[in-house]
Amino acid sequence: MADTSKDIEELIGIMARLPGLGPRSARRAVLTLIKKRGALMRPLAETMARVAESARECVNCGNIGTGDLCEICMDVRRATGEICVVEDVADLWAMERGQAFKGRYHVLGGTLSALDDVGPEDLRIPKLRARMADEGITEVILALNATVDGQTTAHYIADELAPTGVTLSSLAQGVPIGGELDYLDDGTISAALRARKSL
Amino acid sequence: MADTSKDIEELIGIMARLPGLGPRSARRAVLTLIKKRGALMRPLAETMARVAESARECVNCGNIGTGDLCEICMDVRRATGEICVVEDVADLWAMERGQAFKGRYHVLGGTLSALDDVGPEDLRIPKLRARMADEGITEVILALNATVDGQTTAHYIADELAPTGVTLSSLAQGVPIGGELDYLDDGTISAALRARKSL
Numbered sequence: 198m199a200d201t202s203k204d205i206e207e208l209i210g211i212m213a214r215l216p217g218l219g220p221r222s223a224r225r226a227v228l229t230l231i232k233k234r235g236a237l238m239r240p241l242a243e244t245m246a247r248v249a250e251s252a253r254e255c256v257n258c259g260n261i262g263t264g265d266l267c268e269i270c271m272d273v274r275r276a277t278g279e280i281c282v283v284e285d286v287a288d289l290w291a292m293e294r295g296q297a298f299k300g301r302y303h304v305l306g307g308t309l310s311a312l313d314d315v316g317p318e319d320l321r322i323p324k325l326r327a328r329m330a331d332e333g334i335t336e337v338i339l340a341l342n343a344t345v346d347g348q349t350t351a352h353y354i355a356d357e358l359a360p361t362g363v364t365l366s367s368l369a370q371g372v373p374i375g376g377e378l379d380y381l382d383d384g385t386i387s388a389a390l391r392a393r394k395s396l
Numbered sequence: 397m398a399d400t401s402k403d404i405e406e407l408i409g410i411m412a413r414l415p416g417l418g419p420r421s422a423r424r425a426v427l428t429l430i431k432k433r434g435a436l437m438r439p440l441a442e443t444m445a446r447v448a449e450s451a452r453e454c455v456n457c458g459n460i461g462t463g464d465l466c467e468i469c470m471d472v473r474r475a476t477g478e479i480c481v482v483e484d485v486a487d488l489w490a491m492e493r494g495q496a497f498k499g500r501y502h503v504l505g506g507t508l509s510a511l512d513d514v515g516p517e518d519l520r521i522p523k524l525r526a527r528m529a530d531e532g533i534t535e536v537i538l539a540l541n542a543t544v545d546g547q548t549t550a551h552y553i554a555d556e557l558a559p560t561g562v563t564l565s566s567l568a569q570g571v572p573i574g575g576e577l578d579y580l581d582d583g584t585i586s587a588a589l590r591a592r593k594s595l
Contacts, residue, residue: 202467204447205460211440215425222416227447228486229415231460234448241410242444245429248403249437252430261404261430268401287427 205231257328259304259321261286275301278335280328282354284308284342292340300338303328308346309353320350322357329361336364343370404430456527458503458520460485474500477534479527481553483507483541491539499537502527507545508552519549521556528560535563542569 205227212223230238254260255267262268269275279300283289289302305320317323328334337358341347355365371389372381381389404426411422429437453459454466461467468474478499482488488501504519516522527533536557540546554564570588571580 202461204443204450208440208443208447211436211443214436216428217421217425218416224489225486226414226416228484230444231447231451231485234451237410237413238444238448241407242441242448244403244407244410245437245441245444248407248426248430249433249441251403252433262401285427286430287424290423 257324258302259286259306260289260302269301275299276332277301278333279338280325280332280334280336281338281340282325283340284347284350288340288342298338300336301332305341305350308341308344308350310346317353317357322354325354326357326361329358329363334363336366339365339367341367456523457501458485458505459488459501468500474498475531476500477532478537479524479531479533479535480537480539481524482539483546483549487539487541497537499535500531504540504549507540507543507549509545516552516556521553524553525556525560528557528562533562535565538564538566540566 208230209220209223209227212218212226213220215223218226230241251263252261253263253265255262255270256265257270258267260267260269264271277300279298280303281292281298281300282303282305283292284305284307286304289304292298292302303321303325305322307315307320309315309317309320325337329337337354339351339354341351351367358365369392370385371392372378372385378386407429408419408422408426411417411425412419414422417425429440450462451460452462452464454461454469455464456469457466459466459468463470476499478497479502480491480497480499481502481504482491483504483506485503488503491497491501502520502524504521506514506519508514508516508519524536528536536553538550538553540550550566557564568591569584570591571577571584577585
């Protein structure tokens with residue numbers, strides 16, 4: 198009898214370790230799951246087991262897929278000679294949602310950080326350099342976060358790739374679509390002013 | 397190949413239906429799960445499948461357990477002649493965390509609501525009345541939420557149980573432990589004043 202309570206407690210404990218959930222919200226989520234165990238909990242458990250079994254990192258770009266190569270690296274239409282360098286798979290997903298980029302990606306899995314002892318090898322930067330020749334890359338777009346660590350990493354990659362002669366670019370900085378000047382920070386406003394476009 | 401992406405999308409979709417999670421936080425949670433699939437995702441999927449398989453409502457009190465009767469209803473030490481009536485299993489868990497109540501529970505599963513077409517039968521109130529004689533109950537503690545619906549339900553149950561002659565009580569209302577008067581609403585302060593205790 199005590200086993201279910203133990204399982205439920207364990208379930209709450211694991212759920213509470215997910216980002217965005219704490220012990221209290223995990224309890225609420227588990228209770229909802231138990232109440233809707235046919236419609237919600239069983240499908241969730243099955244899908245989760247399936248993904249846990251099949252998901253793995255693409256050896257080429259670091260994206261998540263089922264095989265050794267992800268869908269994007271398998272797709273010859275994505276071999277446009279462009280590589281977009283992102284920090285994390287979440288950033289890759291965000292770029293894909295934008296549907297503006299037609300090339301391939303390279304997921305670093307973090308940023309350079311002396312404090313956390315993260316070096317170029319941890320970030321798959323040697324692999325990125327190797328891809329330049331292997332895939333005939335002509336342009337590398339650095340879509341790293343506009344944070345200190347992100348920009349440090351961008352500079353390092355730019356230095357590393359300079360000898361290969363590929364075109365390097367980074368995402369434009371400026372006023373976000375729908376943004377109001379009054380709510381923007383000074384740095385963004387001055388960056389937008391410096392990069393102003395003639396109409 | 398496309399299957400994993402579909403599974404991941406499905407997983408995000410199901411996770412987003414949990415209370416406290418939206419599409420964005422579900423995506424973040426799923427990404428964390430995939431990154432820690434050995435340590436986090438597989439145990440979570442297994443525990444979830446186990447709970448989905450074994451969890452069911454106690455036919456006596458409405459609590460969640462594995463068998464037809466929950467642990468509390470099976471435990472003879474909890475047969476103190478007291479029943480605590482709560483709205484939801486979450487409230488039962490909250491009471492159990494308090495470790496102050498030694499009797500049994502009765503989970504209504506909601507509150508009376510003419511608008512939502514919830515009547516006494518939906519709330520297991522006939523079952524509660526039957527338990528009075530079956531379990532030799534002497535006191536019923538109404539631990540319902542201090543909301544309009546909760547109090548309406550409490551009044552209804554009090555009227556229903558009055559002929560059985562059991563003692564009826566409700567949780568005390570007043571200043572919460574650690575509460576500051578300045579932050580309390582007027583209703584709570586006046587309730588606490590009316591129910592003041594001599595020292």
